[in-house]
């Protein structure tokens with residue numbers, strides 16, 4: 001796709017998004033901005049355009065992706081608003097109510113506006129991204145689908161499910177990694193070297209995901225295939241449940257509270 005994209009705020013999420021899109025769309029012209037020149041060096045080394053001037057970067061683009069922290073979003077939007085006329089705005093900023101964001105961008109004359117919550121695997125084109133349409137047309141919808149479908153999977157949802165998706169898939173990256181860390185620590189206690197334990201935990205999680213995806217079954221159906229009656233897997237699972245595994249995961253997912 002021949003596009004001009006500006007990523008305003010190329011930190012962890014904005015930067016990963018810029019690199020994922022650069023990999024998926026080599027023909028696109030992608031400009032990233034940040035507060036400090038040092039942040040931009042790694043992007044210049046990867047062939048992206050860089051700038052410390054948000055309005056100039058946004059002016060040159062057809063698609064503007066906002067990647068700054070939530071408490072900076074309003075100020076940075078005010079800075080670029082005068083040049084957003086006719087452009088597609090994609091905000092990666094989590095936790096801002098749709099009505100509030102719509103209020104900030106109301107008069108900008110945008111072609112479309114979306115909140116997209118990806119996860120950090122977007123850099124490697126394996127994100128699970130949730131999309132909320134704030135304003136748009138079938139054409140902008142298709143563009144957002146094309147962009148975020150090329151860097152993983154993407155699902156269009158309403159606001160309530162956006163927050164659920166954020167907990168499951170965006171914060172979920174940390175939750176999944178915490179499982180990997182816990183499994184690796186257990187593996188070391190059982191006698192594996194730390195590097196062996198991390199590799200084993202990681203490959204096992206990856207394999208379980210591939211297996212489930214390929215078979216299209218429910219997780220519990222696959223668990224049944226691993227559990228011999230009276231065997232060690234069911235003993236391990238039951239010990240984990242006694243320690244609160246499922247309840248702990250659900251409590252973590254429900255920790256999100258809307259901002260007052």
Ligand SMILES: NC(=O)c1ccc[n+]([C@@H]2O[C@H](COP(=O)([O-])OP(=O)(O)OC[C@H]3O[C@@H](n4cnc5c(N)ncnc54)[C@H](OP(=O)(O)O)[C@@H]3O)[C@@H](O)[C@H]2O)c1
Nearest residue numbers: 009010011012013034035036039067068069070092093094
């Ligand atoms: N991290 C995630 O997994 C994740 C997932 C989904 C959504 N998000 C959302 O993504 C947003 C960014 O989070 P993050 O974790 O990527 O934060 P981050 O790593 O701190 O990145 C923010 C970036 O914004 C830049 N910045 C700050 N002020 C700026 C300004 N005035 N103009 C241009 N750039 C500016 C910073 O530049 P310097 O580096 O030069 O200071 C920094 O690179 C948040 O709103 C968050 O809700 C994050």
